[in-house]
Amino acid sequence: MTLLFDPQPPVLAPTSDGRFFPVRRIFCIGRNYEEHAREMGDKADPEAPFFFTKWAETVVGDGATIAYPQGTSNFHYEAELVVAIHRPGRNIPRERALDHVWGYAAGLDMTRRDLQSEARAKQRPWDAGKNVEQSSPLGLIHPASALGDATKGALTLTVNGVERQRGDLSQMITPVDRLIAFLSGLYRLEAGDLIYTGTPAGVGAVVPGDVIVVAVQGLTSLTITVGQHDQ
Numbered sequence: 001m002t003l004l005f006d007p008q009p010p011v012l013a014p015t016s017d018g019r020f021f022p023v024r025r026i027f028c029i030g031r032n033y034e035e036h037a038r039e040m041g042d043k044a045d046p047e048a049p050f051f052f053t054k055w056a057e058t059v060v061g062d063g064a065t066i067a068y069p070q071g072t073s074n075f076h077y078e079a080e081l082v083v084a085i086h087r088p089g090r091n092i093p094r095e096r097a098l099d100h101v102w103g104y105a106a107g108l109d110m111t112r113r114d115l116q117s118e119a120r121a122k123q124r125p126w127d128a129g130k131n132v133e134q135s136s137p138l139g140l141i142h143p144a145s146a147l148g149d150a151t152k153g154a155l156t157l158t159v160n161g162v163e164r165q166r167g168d169l170s171q172m173i174t175p176v177d178r179l180i181a182f183l184s185g186l187y188r189l190e191a192g193d194l195i196y197t198g199t200p201a202g203v204g205a206v207v208p209g210d211v212i213v214v215a216v217q218g219l220t221s222l223t224i225t226v227g228q229h230d231q
C-alpha cells in the first residue's frame with residue numbers, strides 16, 4: 001500500500017502522570033452558564049443543552065503561542081473546564097457517566113466572535129466562528145480524582161494579569177454527568193473524546209501580545225499567548 005502523502009499524526013495531550021491522551025474528537029457545549037447566556041443575548045435552557053464540534057487538530061498545549069486567526073477582527077477567549085473521555089459508550093445513564101471520564105483539564109474555546117454572531121443572526125452553522133486552527137488550547141489533563149465529581153470549584157481567566165472571567169463549576173446549567181448522558185444519546189462516545197463544558201460570563205476580545213491564563217481549582221493552570229496575525 002502506498003500512501004499519497006503522510007497522514008497527520010494523532011494529537012497527543014499530556015497528562016499529569018506523565019502520559020499522553022490521544023485526542024479523537026472535540027464536543028463543545030454552548031451557553032452552559034446563565035450569566036454568559038445572558039451576555040450573548042440569549043437564555044439558557046436546562047432542558048435543551050446544545051453543542052458544536054471542533055477538529056482534534058485545533059488542540060494546542062500549555063505555553064503555546066497561537067496565531068491571531070485570519071478572517072476576524074474580534075477574537076474572543078472562553079475559559080472552560082474540559083472533560084477527557086477514556087471509555088466508549090452509547091446511551092450512558094447519568095449514574096454511570098463519570099465512569100467514562102479519565103480526567104479534567106483547564107481549556108479555552110477561542111472564538112471568531114464576529115463570524116459566530118453573523119452565523120447566528122443568519123441561522124447558519126457556527127463552524128467559521130468556532131472551528132478555527134489552534135482554537136482549543138488545553139492544559140495538563142489530571143485524573144478525575146483531582147476534581148472528584150467536578151460539580152464545584154472556581155474557574156477564572158485573566159488577560160495580562162487582569163481578571164476577566166470568574167465562575168464556579170457549580171453554576172453549570174447542565175453538569176458533567178448529564179452532558180455525557182446527553183451526548184452519548186446522540187453518538188457513541190469514544191476514548192479520546194474531549195468535552196469543552198461551556199464558559200462563564202465575561203468573554204471578551206484579545207489582541208496580539210496578550211497573555212491568557214485559565215485556572216480551574218484543583219488543576220494545573222493553562223497559559224496561552226496570542227501571536228501575530230496568521231498570514
Ligand code: MN
Pocket residue numbers: 028029030078080109196198199
Ligand atoms: Mn465555549
